[in-house]
Amino acid sequence: MTRVANTAKRQRTRQRGDSSDTRQRLLTAAEQLMREQGYAAVTSRRLGQQSGVTATLVHYYFASMDDLFVSLYRQHAETTLARVRQALDTQQVPQVLWALNSDPIDGVLHVEFMALSNHRPAVREAMANYGEVYRKIQHNALKKYLKNNGIEPAMDPDLMITLMASTGLLLSLEQASGMTFGHRKTRRFIAELIDSLEA
Amino acid sequence: MTRVANTAKRQRTRQRGDSSDTRQRLLTAAEQLMREQGYAAVTSRRLGQQSGVTATLVHYYFASMDDLFVSLYRQHAETTLARVRQALDTQQVPQVLWALNSDPIDGVLHVEFMALSNHRPAVREAMANYGEVYRKIQHNALKKYLKNNGIEPAMDPDLMITLMASTGLLLSLEQASGMTFGHRKTRRFIAELIDSLEA
DNA sequence: GACAATTTTTAGCGACTGCTAAATACCAGG
DNA sequence: CCTGGTATTTAGCAGTCGCTAAAAATTGTC
The missing domain is CATH 1.10.357 (Tetracycline Repressor; domain 2)
Structure with a gap:
C-alpha cells in the first residue's frame, strides 16, 4: 500500500543494496558497454535495457x-x-x-x-x-x-x-x-x- | 535572392571551404573542447557557441x-x-x-x-x-x-x-x-x- | 548593378540524456 | 493477514543531440 517510500535515500555511496544482484548486473553491463562502445555509450537507459530492468533503477542504485x-x-x-x-x-x-x-x-x-x-x-x-x-x-x-x-x-x-x-x-x-x-x-x-x- | 542553394554538397570530405577561416576555428575549438572536457563534449552546438557561429555550420563543413x-x-x-x-x-x-x-x-x-x-x-x-x-x-x-x-x-x-x-x-x-x-x-x-x- | 556561387542563419524533427516524484510490486517478521 | 521496508516501474520534465530543409546574407565576377 505504498508507504512514504524512499525519501532521503542515497546519502552515502554504499547503501543497503550494495550486494544486490541487480546492482551487480548493472555494473557488469556498464563494463561491457564501456569496453565495446566507449564511455559515452554508458547511459542509464542502455544499462537498463542491457540488464533487463528500467533505466530508473540505475539512479536507484547509483546517486549519479x-x-x-x-x-x-x-x-x-x-x-x-x-x-x-x-x-x-x-x-x-x-x-x-x-x-x-x-x-x-x-x-x-x-x-x-x-x-x-x-x-x-x-x-x-x-x-x-x-x-x-x-x-x-x-x-x-x-x-x-x-x-x-x-x-x-x-x-x-x-x-x-x-x-x-x-x-x-x-x-x-x-x-x-x-x-x-x-x-x-x-x-x-x-x-x-x-x-x-x-x- | 537565394538561388537553388546547396543541394548535393559534401560528397567528398575535402570541399571548397577547406581553407575557410570558420572551418579552422571550428577545428581549433574542437581540439580545445576535447582536451579540456573530453571527446563527448565535442558537439555541434558547443562548437558553434565557442566559435561564435551557429551549430548548423558544423554540418556544413563536416559531413558528420x-x-x-x-x-x-x-x-x-x-x-x-x-x-x-x-x-x-x-x-x-x-x-x-x-x-x-x-x-x-x-x-x-x-x-x-x-x-x-x-x-x-x-x-x-x-x-x-x-x-x-x-x-x-x-x-x-x-x-x-x-x-x-x-x-x-x-x-x-x-x-x-x-x-x-x-x-x-x-x-x-x-x-x-x-x-x-x-x-x-x-x-x-x-x-x-x-x-x-x-x- | 545583375547574377550566381558560397557562406551563414532560422526553424525544426525525432531521438536521446540525467534525474525525479510517485505509484506499485515484492517479501520478511510480527 | 498485516505491516513495513526494499525493489522496481510508470510517467514525465527540461535539456541536449545529430542532422536537414529552406531561407537569407555575403561575396566575387562580369
Missing part, C-alpha cells in the same frame, strides 16, 4: 553517473588487485606481472577510464589512488620474489614495473588498431628482462 | 561528427609530423624525440583519440595509419642522427623509440593525475639512454 563510474572503476581495480596478490604465491611472478600489464582487454578499459578522468575529477581521484596502490603491490611482489630466490636483478624493480606498465598498455592498444612498428623488438626486450630474473 | 574527428586528428597528426621533421635538422635529435613523446598536452589528446577509436572505426583507421608513419619518421631521424655522428647505439633504435613513446605517454598522463610511483627512476633511465647517444 559519476558515482556509477567510480564504483565500476573501484570494482575493476579490486579484481585486478586480487589477481596481482595471487601472483605473489606463484613461482613466475615476473611472467604474471607482464601478463597482467599487457592484457589487451584491461588496456581498452584503462584507456576509457583515463579519458573519463580527464573531465570527471571523481574518477581521476579514484584512478590516482588505486594506481599507486597497484604499482606498489606489484613492486612488493617482485621484490619478495627476488629475495626469496636470491636473485640479483639487472634492473631496478621500480623501473621494471613502470616499463612493463607503459609498454604493456601501448602495445596492447596499438595491436588492437593494427599497428606493429617496434612491437616485436619491444616484446623481446621485455622477455629478456624477465628471463634475466629466472631463478 | 565522424568526419570532424578524423579531420581534427589528421590536422593534429600533420602538425606533429612537421615538428618531428624539424627535429631532423637539430643536433639534439634524441632530446627532441623525448620531448615530443612526453609532452603532456599531446598525451591527453592522444588518449582521447585512442578512446574514440575504440568505437569509431574511421578514427581508428586514421590513427593506425598516422601512427605507423609517425614512428617510422622518428626511426629515420634517429638512425640518420646516429650515422651522421658516427655513434654506435647501445640499444636498437626501434626499441628506443617504442620505449620513449610508451613511457612518455604513461608518465605524462599519470603525472596529470598526481601519480608519481617509479617516475623518477624511469625518467633517469630515459635520460641515461639519451646521454649514451651523445656525440
Whole structure:
C-alpha cells in the first residue's frame, strides 16, 4: 500500500543494496558497454535495457553517473588487485606481472577510464589512488620474489614495473588498431628482462 | 535572392571551404573542447557557441561528427609530423624525440583519440595509419642522427623509440593525475639512454 | 548593378540524456 | 493477514543531440 517510500535515500555511496544482484548486473553491463562502445555509450537507459530492468533503477542504485563510474572503476581495480596478490604465491611472478600489464582487454578499459578522468575529477581521484596502490603491490611482489630466490636483478624493480606498465598498455592498444612498428623488438626486450630474473 | 542553394554538397570530405577561416576555428575549438572536457563534449552546438557561429555550420563543413574527428586528428597528426621533421635538422635529435613523446598536452589528446577509436572505426583507421608513419619518421631521424655522428647505439633504435613513446605517454598522463610511483627512476633511465647517444 | 556561387542563419524533427516524484510490486517478521 | 521496508516501474520534465530543409546574407565576377 505504498508507504512514504524512499525519501532521503542515497546519502552515502554504499547503501543497503550494495550486494544486490541487480546492482551487480548493472555494473557488469556498464563494463561491457564501456569496453565495446566507449564511455559515452554508458547511459542509464542502455544499462537498463542491457540488464533487463528500467533505466530508473540505475539512479536507484547509483546517486549519479559519476558515482556509477567510480564504483565500476573501484570494482575493476579490486579484481585486478586480487589477481596481482595471487601472483605473489606463484613461482613466475615476473611472467604474471607482464601478463597482467599487457592484457589487451584491461588496456581498452584503462584507456576509457583515463579519458573519463580527464573531465570527471571523481574518477581521476579514484584512478590516482588505486594506481599507486597497484604499482606498489606489484613492486612488493617482485621484490619478495627476488629475495626469496636470491636473485640479483639487472634492473631496478621500480623501473621494471613502470616499463612493463607503459609498454604493456601501448602495445596492447596499438595491436588492437593494427599497428606493429617496434612491437616485436619491444616484446623481446621485455622477455629478456624477465628471463634475466629466472631463478 | 537565394538561388537553388546547396543541394548535393559534401560528397567528398575535402570541399571548397577547406581553407575557410570558420572551418579552422571550428577545428581549433574542437581540439580545445576535447582536451579540456573530453571527446563527448565535442558537439555541434558547443562548437558553434565557442566559435561564435551557429551549430548548423558544423554540418556544413563536416559531413558528420565522424568526419570532424578524423579531420581534427589528421590536422593534429600533420602538425606533429612537421615538428618531428624539424627535429631532423637539430643536433639534439634524441632530446627532441623525448620531448615530443612526453609532452603532456599531446598525451591527453592522444588518449582521447585512442578512446574514440575504440568505437569509431574511421578514427581508428586514421590513427593506425598516422601512427605507423609517425614512428617510422622518428626511426629515420634517429638512425640518420646516429650515422651522421658516427655513434654506435647501445640499444636498437626501434626499441628506443617504442620505449620513449610508451613511457612518455604513461608518465605524462599519470603525472596529470598526481601519480608519481617509479617516475623518477624511469625518467633517469630515459635520460641515461639519451646521454649514451651523445656525440 | 545583375547574377550566381558560397557562406551563414532560422526553424525544426525525432531521438536521446540525467534525474525525479510517485505509484506499485515484492517479501520478511510480527 | 498485516505491516513495513526494499525493489522496481510508470510517467514525465527540461535539456541536449545529430542532422536537414529552406531561407537569407555575403561575396566575387562580369
